Amino acid sequence: MKMEDMSLSGLDNTKLEALAQDIYSDLVEDACLGLCFEVHRAVKQGYFFLDDTDQESMKDFEIVDQPGVDIFGQVYNQWKNKECVCPNCNRSIAASRFAPHLEKCLGMGRNSSRIANRRIASSNNMNNKSESDQEDNDDVNDNDWSYGSEKKAKKRKSDKVFLHSLKQHIPLNPNSPRRSKSVKHKNGELSNSVNADPYKYNYNTGINYETLGPDELRSLLTTQCGVISEHTKKMCTRSQRCPQHTDEQRRAVRVFLLGPSASSLPDADTMVESDCYDASDGQVLMSRLQWDGSSDISPSDSASSKASTNNSDSKKPKKKKKMSLGLNSTGGGGGGSGSGGGSSSQSSLVGQSNRKKKPKLPVPPAPSIYDNLN
Amino acid sequence: FDLSRSYGSAPCIPTRTVHVSSLKIRKTNVVSVMSPAGCPHVNGFKVDNWKQNLRVIYQCFVWSGSAETRKRKAKSCICHMCGAHLNRLHSCLSCVFFGCFTKKHIHEHAKNKRHNLAIDLLYGGIYCFVCQDYIYDKDMEQIAKEEQRKAWKLQGRFFPLFNPSVGPSGVGEKYSTWEPTKRELELLRHNPKRRKITTNCTIGLRGLINLGNTCFMNCIVQALTHTPLLRDFFLSDRHKCEMQSNSCLVCEMSQLFQEFYSGHRSPHIPFRLLHLVWTHARHLAGYEQQDAHEFLIAALDVLHRHCKGDDNGKKANNPNNCNCIIDQIFTGGLQSDVTCQVCHGVSTTIDPFWDISLDLPGSSTPFWPLSPGGDGSTLNGESHLSGATTLTDCLRRFTRPEHLGSSAKIKCSGCHSYQESTKQLTMKKLPIVACFHLKRFEHSAKLRRKIPTYVSFPLELDMTPFMASSKESRMNGQYQQSVDVFNNDNKYSLFAVVNHQGTLESGHYTTFIRQHKDQWFKCDDAVITKASIKDVLDSEGYLLFYHKQFLEYE
Numbered sequence A: 001m002k003m004e005d006m007s008l009s010g011l012d013n014t015k016l017e018a019l020a021q022d023i024y025s026d027l028v029e030d031a032c033l034g035l036c037f038e039v040h041r042a043v044k045q046g047y048f049f050l051d052d053t054d055q056e057s058m059k060d061f062e063i064v065d066q067p068g069v070d071i072f073g074q075v076y077n078q079w080k081n082k083e084c085v086c087p088n089c090n091r092s093i094a095a096s097r098f099a100p101h102l103e104k105c106l107g108m109g110r111n112s113s114r115i116a117n118r119r120i121a122s123s124n125n126m127n128n129k130s131e132s133d134q135e136d137n138d139d140v141n142d143n144d145w146s147y148g149s150e151k152k153a154k155k156r157k158s159d160k161v162f163l164h165s166l167k168q169h170i171p172l173n174p175n176s177p178r179r180s181k182s183v184k185h186k187n188g189e190l191s192n193s194v195n196a197d198p199y200k201y202n203y204n205t206g207i208n209y210e211t212l213g214p215d216e217l218r219s220l221l222t223t224q225c226g227v228i229s230e231h232t233k234k235m236c237t238r239s240q241r242c243p244q245h246t247d248e249q250r251r252a253v254r255v256f257l258l259g260p261s262a263s264s265l266p267d268a269d270t271m272v273e274s275d276c277y278d279a280s281d282g283q284v285l286m287s288r289l290q291w292d293g294s295s296d297i298s299p300s301d302s303a304s305s306k307a308s309t310n311n312s313d314s315k316k317p318k319k320k321k322k323m324s325l326g327l328n329s330t331g332g333g334g335g336g337s338g339s340g341g342g343s344s345s346q347s348s349l350v351g352q353s354n355r356k357k358k359p360k361l362p363v364p365p366a367p368s369i370y371d372n373l374n
Numbered sequence B: 001f002d003l004s005r006s007y008g009s010a011p012c013i014p015t016r017t018v019h020v021s022s023l024k025i026r027k028t029n030v031v032s033v034m035s036p037a038g039c040p041h042v043n044g045f046k047v048d049n050w051k052q053n054l055r056v057i058y059q060c061f062v063w064s065g066s067a068e069t070r071k072r073k074a075k076s077c078i079c080h081m082c083g084a085h086l087n088r089l090h091s092c093l094s095c096v097f098f099g100c101f102t103k104k105h106i107h108e109h110a111k112n113k114r115h116n117l118a119i120d121l122l123y124g125g126i127y128c129f130v131c132q133d134y135i136y137d138k139d140m141e142q143i144a145k146e147e148q149r150k151a152w153k154l155q156g157r158f159f160p161l162f163n164p165s166v167g168p169s170g171v172g173e174k175y176s177t178w179e180p181t182k183r184e185l186e187l188l189r190h191n192p193k194r195r196k197i198t199t200n201c202t203i204g205l206r207g208l209i210n211l212g213n214t215c216f217m218n219c220i221v222q223a224l225t226h227t228p229l230l231r232d233f234f235l236s237d238r239h240k241c242e243m244q245s246n247s248c249l250v251c252e253m254s255q256l257f258q259e260f261y262s263g264h265r266s267p268h269i270p271f272r273l274l275h276l277v278w279t280h281a282r283h284l285a286g287y288e289q290q291d292a293h294e295f296l297i298a299a300l301d302v303l304h305r306h307c308k309g310d311d312n313g314k315k316a317n318n319p320n321n322c323n324c325i326i327d328q329i330f331t332g333g334l335q336s337d338v339t340c341q342v343c344h345g346v347s348t349t350i351d352p353f354w355d356i357s358l359d360l361p362g363s364s365t366p367f368w369p370l371s372p373g374g375d376g377s378t379l380n381g382e383s384h385l386s387g388a389t390t391l392t393d394c395l396r397r398f399t400r401p402e403h404l405g406s407s408a409k410i411k412c413s414g415c416h417s418y419q420e421s422t423k424q425l426t427m428k429k430l431p432i433v434a435c436f437h438l439k440r441f442e443h444s445a446k447l448r449r450k451i452p453t454y455v456s457f458p459l460e461l462d463m464t465p466f467m468a469s470s471k472e473s474r475m476n477g478q479y480q481q482s483v484d485v486f487n488n489d490n491k492y493s494l495f496a497v498v499n500h501q502g503t504l505e506s507g508h509y510t511t512f513i514r515q516h517k518d519q520w521f522k523c524d525d526a527v528i529t530k531a532s533i534k535d536v537l538d539s540e541g542y543l544l545f546y547h548k549q550f551l552e553y554e
Helices: A013-045 A055-060 A095-105 A109-125 A131-135 A153-167 A187-195 A200-205 A214-223 A247-258 A303-307 A342-353 B013-034 B050-062 B067-076 B105-113 B138-155 B182-190 B215-225 B228-235 B249-260 B271-280 B292-307 B325-330 B391-398 B468-475 B533-538
Strands: A083-085 A092-094 B089-092 B098-100 B117-120 B126-128 B133-135 B161-163 B167-169 B332-340 B346-353 B356-358 B410-412 B417-419 B421-429 B433-438 B441-443 B448-450 B460-462 B491-502 B507-515 B519-524 B527-531 B543-548
Touching (some): A013 B133, A083 A095, B050 B117, B050 B138, B098 B105, B215 B228, B215 B249, B215 B491, B215 B507, B215 B543, B228 B325, B249 B271, B249 B292, B292 B543, B325 B433, B421 B468, B519 B533
Parallel strands (some): B356 B433
Antiparallel strands (some): A083 A092, B089 B098, B089 B117, B332 B346, B332 B421, B410 B417, B441 B448, B460 B491, B491 B543, B507 B519
16 A cells, blocks of 8 residues: 555554654664764765874863962962063063053053152252152153043054154163163162253153254144243143143243144033043933833943942042133133134144043142242 | 776676775775765766756755655655665666665666666765765765755745854854865874863963953953853954954954963963053053953943944944944843832833942942842742842842932923832843842942952852843732743853952952853962862852853844
């Protein structure tokens, strides 16, 4: 009887059982056959034994579980001499001191501005004092420009180029710590070498504008405060929003150095305030039912952390504080040049003002020679 | 050695058997030079319109695309000699003949008709009677694969994809394992040493040098490099960098995985990573000692932005647009329902989150009592009556309805006035990796301290009771939540624990990570040691990383 002519209805349970059993064992056999084919093909194509590992390698990577050693069988604490190359300044730094070095190297952190202030203050009064240098044994860069954290890495490159061009004015002193390869500086050693290098303090306190050409000046003034100190005749190297000087002073110096048509400072109001990620302004309650992606809140502003009433603000990312420098183009303020003469050059600065900037928190002014100016 | 002479067109199988088998060894070598696993006897077949003929054979007799073809196959494919349906039925490639393999009926046909090739009707393999073996010819296999794909599509067989770089999609290819090319095979044969990852293997584990109070970064790196999905994403080289500059953090992450799987024993120095994170997350840099949780969020954020290749990242913050690996793995949705006490209108917001920050008992805000009606029930095998606070307790507190009080009235759109309200948080969408942050560091107006309260946390966690959907069913009257054993959606497994030892001012971070399912290791900067599950569960816990147990296709 042909298969398709058979009917199941006439069969009793045992026959049905037997049929089911037949079908089941056929399926199992087919599955086994499929596996055989897979293996056969793998062997024939040559990749079946590919992932077999050799005994030696197995032993090499075996986990060790003994007291006093780690899983690789190594004794603890043998990694003191590791070094790495700083991506910013390309110097070789001891790995365990890399973080503090980088912090200063990038000009970040609460220490940098304090150190910079101190240096400015101490440079004129105490030519021989090298106290500030002793603080950062393994780093010289922060003696130079206080970059401020608002500068992008890109911008920093051009500052570096500028730095190189300035270097030409300074005789290279073999005793200068900048030249020394070793990271260790004893307190006593530094003071000697620093004394011998008069130009070093030029770096510390600011730039001598007389040594710079108009192009260099212009470029410098787009990124730095630039106000010339009456006492030292040097230009301030802090950022354009440095709290030591007012915007009017900054405008004045630009006019003085570059002529009356010099560009003015960008308006504080036009500065785009943005953080590295969007900070939402508290919980905004809207009647949205679905998470349709229209939420502007970034997950980095975890709603869960805001939800709790526990006041733990200081560990969360700080919100931006707008610095009020008294620079309001709309207000009368000091001087009418805010809205007037600035307009033409405002547009040229739009590109700059749209750069992401993070205003530095105002530094409590250290008692310094600039107090009189303010 | 003249091939054409020996492999003529008319082999007489019995007499040739000896001859052929004695040549088999040498022939295999020759053959493997000609084409891997193929054979020269197919050349007789590959004439005229052979491709089309072969396709027809596959379509009609091997892969049934529809009910009709299936029926036709069942009816017509029987052994011409014994009538059997099964017994490894083969079809002759040169003529219409079906013969079973088991009883050698197809062999007889091959010998009589000198048709050397036959095809297995179950799996489509090609058998060569001269070689007396199944052979794998590249061209013929190509046709077989295409026909198979076509038939499956007709059948409606969808192969769901979970492609981390693209996202889940409906129809995909059946997953095929990697096969080496001839050249790769050669290379592998010449280089027999292998770095194979077995259960007792150090590969994937590596210490990290502390760069000066950077244990907060090291502990997070350990947690991330042991996140299974993230590891798989990077080890399969899925990141295609679109950033112009050299400062892509995702690339650096990828490099980090390479370092971890390199087999090197000496600890890695993550100075480039630190530099990149600090240049991209300025607010982090410069504190002497930092918070691991803050670092985690900042790192995820930078990775998320860089996944889009967009340095400025404003549009990358829109969760709807972004399908990067970070969002796929870490982003969940937190639902906030504010209910007006007067008109009972509910205003709902859903916000994305990467972590859940949980208050602890012992902080200045009161911890107990928890949500009404939930006391006494055991959840996840823990009972809060036993005394020790559990993670579940913290989650229940987190999702409790909270009366906002008369000083915090909100404008109700129903009442058009300011009213008192209650607020409740629940999980709308759970991420694949859920990170729980126990808020041990208190920075209130007068107090700055660390809360050392022990919180017990489980190896396996069911998040069902904290879901928005559960809340809805509770509101609809099903008060007591019955645990659905078949619903695997919300089940999580612990895979990393970050601990903080010490005080608020000065402390040290370490991480326990899980490797190879049930092995745990303690990562203390440069030192990696084996740990027991008990060590892990007894630890204080600061950041707890849970991974979804079952990944579903959408």
